[in-house]
Amino acid sequence: MHDKRKGLVTLIVMVIVGVGILLPLRVTAFPRQRVVVTASGTIEAEEVKISSEIGGRVVAIFAEEGDPVEEGQLLVQLDDSLLIAQERQAEAEVATARAKLAEVKSGPRPAEIAAARAEVQQAEAELAGARKAYAHAKELLETPHDLIAQIDDAKARIALAKAQLGQAQARYGAAKALRDATTGGSDEDKTKRAVYEQQMVAAQAAIEAAREAQRGAETLLAALEAMRRQPLALIAEVHRTEGQVKIAEAKLALAQAQLDALLAGPRMEEIVAAEAEVQRAEAALHLVQVQREKLSLHSPISGLVTSRLVEPGELAAPGAVLMTVADLDQVTLQIFVPTSKIGHVKLGQEAIVKVDSFPEREFRGRVVYIADRAEFTPKNVQTQEDRVQTVFAVKLQLDNPEHLLKPGMPADATLLE
Incomplete structure (x- = not known):
């Protein structure tokens, strides 16, 4: 009887100890709180600078700032009258050389x-x-x-x-x-x-x-x-x-x-010499044509003219930027995420972007770049308190098939977990 009582007491003690161990574990297993990363920035686009390699006087402009343009569209025409005359002379020299070659090959009349x-x-x-x-x-x-x-x-x-x-x-x-x-x-x-x-x-x-x-x-x-x-x-x-x-x-x-x-009849060396003259004349013509083409400035991409820096009649210096065209098919939004939240940001992570110009629309983006080191918040951030924080630069890429998003638009981004 005494042994049974002793075993019951031992069992009760074990139960109490087990409960004492499990109870703290259950209390501390709270679910992880959801962290929402939001930030603001400005829409940016890849811009192409339109410039002339050889320079010249501007005779015509075919697009204004804000105009949409297509790839290959003529934007600026520089004066090519001198090269036109040189091209005609080169064409005449090619014709003469080809006639001479034909005459040599055909033999004497x-x-x-x-x-x-x-x-x-x-x-x-x-x-x-x-x-x-x-x-x-x-x-x-x-x-x-x-x-x-x-x-x-x-x-x-x-x-x-x-x-x-x-x-x-x-x-x-x-x-x-x-x-x-x-x-x-x-x-x-x-x-x-x-x-x-x-x-x-x-x-x-x-x-x-x-x-x-x-x-x-x-x-x-x-x-x-x-x-x-x-x-x-x-x-x-x-x-x-x-x-x-x-x-x-x-x-x-x-x-x-x-x-x-x-x-x-014609000797082989005469034919070779005549052929070489044709090649020389054709090369000279091609060079003039290439130079003339450089005076017609076309857009290399489809996009939007974001700046026009020249007027008809002005002299464009070699290499000077005359226009800029932005690619609007895809735009980027750069935001700055505090160090305390950067752990919640991953490459490829999706985000929702909203702009004031279209308050009812939501645009989808994804993270394509995360800086590998922290920096102080850029000076263009509004408050002094924010500027002294350390942040990581993050870039979002957004598809923009309707070209609704344009460079310079302020935007708010919310990263989705």
Whole structure:
């Protein structure tokens, strides 16, 4: 009996101790309080600066501040009149080079070959004449008595030319007198006058020919008499005509080589050179076109013009910003979270954003950046108390397909757990 009582007491003590242990645990297991992270900031957007690489005078502006623009839309046009002229000149040079290449590849035309053959024949005739003159000069030098005979012959030709000149002048005078005497208006008189005028024309041609023959004979006579008076002049004539032979031989060789080249067709090096000239001209044209394109400034993105810093007629310096365009498809909101709450913020965490411009709308965003070190609250925060707190910069990214959110809008964000 005593043992049973002792066991009951032990059981009661164990129950009391167990309850004493469990009771504090149950009391302290309160549920964790929900922490709400809210912060304010300003909507920002990625901005693209529109500038000209080479500069120039502004001639037209196609978008104003606040205008929506599409990717590739022309925004600013700089003066390209000089480059237009250079482009046309470069196009002409390309056309010339291409024509030259086609001509080289097609080979010589029949007319070119015929002209080259004529050059060869002309050179052969000149060489024959030079050789004849050289042989004649040598003959005179070696046989002086022939010189006297040629002097007499030249004198006879002069006399003959004078006689022919007198006869031609007489025929011209007679025909002219008959024409002047025929003054009637009948058909017969008109026919006679026409015949007399033809006779005058023929007589005038004979006069010119006789005078030319006389001048040629007189020139020859003067040269022959000079040779007779000064034998050294005859020697000089031999040397002169010999030099003329050599010149004529070189000219014939050159003409023959040109004809042979035409008959052989275009050489590979000529084709390569012509192709290189085409490439050079095309490269020069491309360079001018690239330079001209740089004077037409297009928007690289679709967005909103947030600033316009130039007016038509102004001179834009190279690299100077003329416009800025913001990408509104996605915008960001930077907030500053106190150190005490940063533990409740995670990358990818969703947030609800509201703006004063659309109080009934809620915009969804997500955390895309958390600073890795704390900083003091930026100076643009309103109160001094807030500015002395240490905070972490947090960026939210928001899809903005309707472009309702615009840079500079104040916004409030609530991060969702």
